Amino acid sequence: MKKILALVLTLTMVFALSVPAFAAEPQVEVFWYEESDVYLSTVRAELNNELDALGVKYNNQFAGTDQAKQLDQIRTAIYGGANLLVVNVVTSGDPDTAQAILDEAGDIPVIFFNRAIGTDGTDNEVLDAAEAACFIGTDAPEAGHMQGKMVGDYVLANYEDIDLNGDGEISYAMFKGQEGNVEAIYRTQFGQEDADAILTEAGKPALVYFDAENTDKYQVDLDGAWSAKAATEYMDTNLVTYNEANGNMIELVICNNDGMAEGVVASLQKAGYNIDDGHVVPVFGVDATDNAKALIADGAMTGTVKQDNVGMAQAIALTVQAVLDGAAPVDALAALNDERFTIAPDCAGKLFVAYAPYTGE
Amino acid sequence: MDQNVLLKMVDITKTFPGVKALDHVSLTVEKGTVHALMGENGAGKSTLMKCLFGIYGKDDGHIYLNGEEIDFKSSKEALDNGVAMVHQELNQALKRSVMDNIWLGRYPKIAGIAVDERKMYKDTMAVFKELEIDVDPHRIMSTMPVSQRQMVEIAKAVSYNSKVIVFDEPTSSLTEEEVEHLFKIINMLRDRGVGIIYISHKMAEIKRISDYITVMRDGQWVATERAEDLEMADIIRLMVGRELTNQFPPKTNTPGETYLEVKNITGMYNHLRDVSFSARRGEVLGLAGLDSSGRTETLESIFGVRTRKEGEVYLDGKRCFNRDPGESIKNGFALLTEERRATGIFSILNIRENTVISSLKRHLRFGLWLSDKSQREDTQRYIDALRTKTPTQETKIRALSGGNQQKVIIGRWLLTEPDVLLLDEPTRGIDVGAKYEIYQLILDLANKGKTVIMVSSEMPELLGVCDRIVVMSGGRVAGEVDARNTTQEEIMTLAAKYV
Amino acid sequence: MANPIANLQRISAEYSQMDKKDKRRFWTDGILNNALYILMLAFCIYTAIKQPNFVSWGSLGNLVVQVAAYLPMALGIAGCIVLTGTDLSAGRVCGLTAAVTGVFLQKSDFANKMFTSLPEVNGWWIAVTLLTVIAIGALIGLVNGFFVAKFSLHPFIVTLSTQLITYGIILWFFALNGNNGQPISGLSAEYKDFVGGELFRLGPARIPMYVLYAVILTALMWFIWNKTSFGKNMFAVGSNAEAARVSGVNVFWTTVLVHTLAGAMYGYSGFVEGYRAGSIAASTGLNYECDAIAACVIGGVSFVGGTGKISGIVLGVVILRIIFIALTMLGVDSSSLYIIKGAIILCACSLDMRKYLVKK
Secondary structure: OHHHHHHHHHHHHHHHHOOOOOOOOOEEEEEEOOOOOHHHHHHHHHHHHHHHHHOOEEEEEEOOOOHHHHHHHHHHHHHOOOOEEEEOOOOOOOHHHHHHHHHHHOOOOEEEEOOOOOOOOHHHHHHHHOOOEEEEEOOHHHHHHHHHHHHHHHHHHOHHHHOOOOOOOOEEEEEEOOOOOHHHHHHHHHHHHHHHHHHHHOOOOOOEEOOOOOOOOOEEOOOOOOOHHHHHHHHHHHHHHOOOOOOOOOOEEEEOOHHHHHHHHHHHHHOOOOOOOOOOOOEEEEEOOHHHHHHHHHOOOOEEEEEOHHHHHHHHHHHHHHHHOOOOHHHHHHHOOOOOEEEOOOOOOEEEEOEEEEOOO | OOOOEEEEEEEEEEEEOOEEEEEEEEEEEEOOOEEEEEOOOOOOHHHHHHHHOOOOOOOEEEEEEOOEEEOOOOHHHHHHOOEEEEOOOOOOOOOOEHHHHHOOOOOOEEOOOEEOHHHHHHHHHHHHHHHOOOOOOOOEHHHOOHHHHHHHHHHHHHHOOOOEEEEEOOOOOOOHHHHHHHHHHHHHHHHOOOEEEEEOOOHHHHHHHOOEEEEEEOOEEEEEEEHHHOOHHHHHHHHHOOOOOOOOOOOOOOOOOEEEEEEEEEEOOOOOOOEEEEEEOOOEEEEEOOOOOOHHHHHHHHHOOOOEEEEEEEEOOEEEOOOOHHHHHHOOEEEEOOOHHHHHOOOOOEHHHHHHHHHHHHHEEOOOEEOHHHHHHHHHHHHHHOOOOOOOOOOEHHHOOHHHHHHHHHHHHHOOOOOEEEEEOOOOOOOHHHHHHHHHHHHHHHHOOOEEEEEOOOHHHHHHHOOEEEEEEOOEEEEEEEHHHOOHHHHHHHHOOOO | OOOHHHHHHHHHHHHHOOOHHHHHHHHHHHHHHOHHHHHHHHHHHHHHHHOHHHOOHHHHHHHHHHHHHHHHHHHHHHHHHHOOOOOOOHHHHHHHHHHHHHHHOEOOOOOOOOOOOOOOOOHHHHHHHHHHHHHHHHHHHHHHHHHHHHHOOOHHHHHHHHHHHHHHHHHHHHOHHHOOOOOEOOEOHHHHHHHHOEEEEEOOEEEEHHHHHHHHHHHHHHHHHHHOHHHHHHHHHHHOHHHHHHOOOOHHHHHHHHHHHHHHHHHHHHHHHHHHHOOEOOOOOOOHHHHHHHHHHHOOOOOOOOOOOHHHHHHHHHHHHHHHHHHHHHOOOHHHHHHHHHHHHHHHHHHHHHHHHOOO
């Protein structure tokens, strides 16, 4: 009985194959690396609005941090008649992944966004070679540089306040969102290096990582999800050993994104910091999510780098519209005329949405 | 109705497919007496008790408690009405504490929500004090010896204010000292007016503790007498008391020279002690004894399922180590286990898979794959030879009757071409017709020169099929008799030797 | 079931002799026992109407490709389920072997090659890599099996432990030689050809080589399950371990081997995974075992133990992929996707258990 039904099932599919495929209406498929990323959720909300306004038929799909699954989704969408792919890749920083997606897509245009598809110009090769692809994102190192400068300036201006144990050095903690992600790597690197540069120039000692045993000088979300949860758990654990009573309290926290910064703030607040009149351990993030802005307004968080979600969503939506109207992606990018957007100097297929430091309205 | 009568069971009848398990059995228990219930294995004692507790629904008859008719649907309901049972196999939550077990299902509550641990403890201590039991209510059951766990079970029955308490083989795993304590408690309960039903095989105990004795046989009531009016011999006569009818095939086998020798087997994790016997080619050797006399353990020790502390097995004068079943099979042994469901059949696999599992090597081609054809042929051969009734070889074995399942497993073992067959209760749960076929099969095997060792709780079966019978008692060999000129009385006496 | 036509004739002959009540039971039983397939059929028809592209050569090719990718792991894990166990380490083992594959088979001129001393990628080296990763998978499986069999630990606990240990090894591996946790990429063209070279085309869909390998592996597993003593013993142990022991089956080795074989299959899955994802990240393989277990269960490999067929596993994987593809094409959002998938597994298992319950 089972076999017969399976047979019928297969036959139905095969018979139906003779039905000619429809000439499909415009159909945009948007692929996200996972569903719960805080900043990307804000981008998605804006993008949905923009695409609704354009009247385009679109689907959001989530890969759950699984690149192979995303490729399956992309392949399926292609056979499902999609004629424009908007992709937030899972495995960031590796041009081979982008190439695999482009190979699947064939003639169908692909707009990559947010998560970088390569480092050190390897992505330029891929984008240059592909006729119907472009990247809309941020200049990966920029956020790191901006965060580093913000941290440096702030620490310099408030040195005595920050130095809780008065030893003349600032001990800091660094939270990395994901191993192997380009943006995470740059932010982790420049967030501290640029701050040090400012401090040493002013004759102050460089920042000191709080845990001398840890040679990485960062703690990373092992699930690669840039999550508040991971940051809270790390910070809770850190505070057991490193606290004021022991004279080795963490005096500054730098996070790869606002999600993790929120987690750190939550942990600090449990320990009696960053509330009402208590001492504020400066916490820095990136993205300027609504939650982070609210925390900064309350004084519980110190600064973030505004990753422009509205700008990002608008850039994507405008490009989508232009491509659907028949423009090549590269031309579509060039046609965007807005001071928030800049074409990368070394690659015509790459558009950067500008960052801005944010320390409150 | 007599003022003193507490429990009255009248004309209880219970039929299972093909078997009349109880045939108009009556039992009356008076206040403040101990009433012993006796009979061979399978006489219907347990079935009668299960009808009382509603584990089985009775087909016919009435049960009265204090003159009111009752019909319990579950042991819980029976407990709530003051009828309790101390089981032979204790059903306890071993990982929980003593008091958890006693108050299971009726925990005292604070405000109807939280369990009142303090009250539980206090109440438990009260019962323990009354019964002179020295056990910490917080102790975890699994850390206590069986005897103490049994005391807990009794305490539980008392805590329900039980009017009738059934003891099912309560002393089978107790030391003499513990038995004394148990009897003290039973006497105490009797003095308080509790009616006690006491099921046991042990004659001496019965004579000591009971006021009345009821004997059952083959699902029928045989006699109820005052204990002091019965001698041990009378009891045995009443229990056995039946003529052997023509339910066995004629014996045609002639035992040859000694083939299997078992020397001084002592169990590592069981009570076997110094078990020795020998068996010849073409002989059917019976192993008789009461439950837990060590018969099953003996077979399993020979086959390497149980660990031996000491002891050797010789086949034709050559030592066989039989460290595990695989090795035993290679050495030409086969074991038909007692618990067909638990250790015999693969219930969700089909007849063929059940048949060939022990002899897969026979079907191996070029050392690579198994031939379906030869598997099918072998299976068919034994379906035909044993006259197994099954629609196809692909039928799942659980769909067959007990007798046919047993035939499939016998077929499985015959395919390993064994020289020694160890059969543990080969006819248990099998209807009469099928039994005859299995007896015939056993004799045929003996005729072919195989050595058969057969454990059975049905004495007529042993007398009818075996050549010699080794009687076990309390983990030891109590004696050996020639099946042709012995009596059930003799075997029973031997079986009680070390209990 | 050997001859469907004869079988159908037998059923219709029986049917004509039934009374009214039996006829009704025949239909309700028939519908309930095959409810999953009937539902799937209805679901496919619905999808085809809503999204005509669902039934096209390209879509069929896509289904075949996806089934081929998910099948090997399901085939491996099925053995563990037949033994009434499970294997939670499957996904991570796949991730580890994928990483090893990637490192072994990076282009020799790739700038970020992790181990520059490795030889040039050629046919031999690919074979060595394949055998190595299968051996790594088998080794972890062996550890699983050993602890399950030797200490009678529940496979859930053992494989949960090895899952964590394996992930630790993965993280350590990704940090080697200054790689700093970055994804492993720059996979050589020879490897990509070996795994993903075009076998043939089904309409617009390229059918890669690994579809062929999946077919071979399925045949191999079918052979092992049905034609070897090991396979028979596995079912016996899963059905009744105690009876198997008394019957002379070496329960210990059977258990160890089932897990080892499963591990080898994960090793192979990892080998293919590198090609499928384009590159390998530390998170590769996360939760892969969930889909594999779900496929087995949907395909009738029951946690009751001792039952299951290779054809069932294939069918289970196909059904899961059809659900995935259809819902993706219908543009169902991810929350509903998870709900539907969960409901189908629940429904499949309930219907499956029903078969074991009614006979009592």
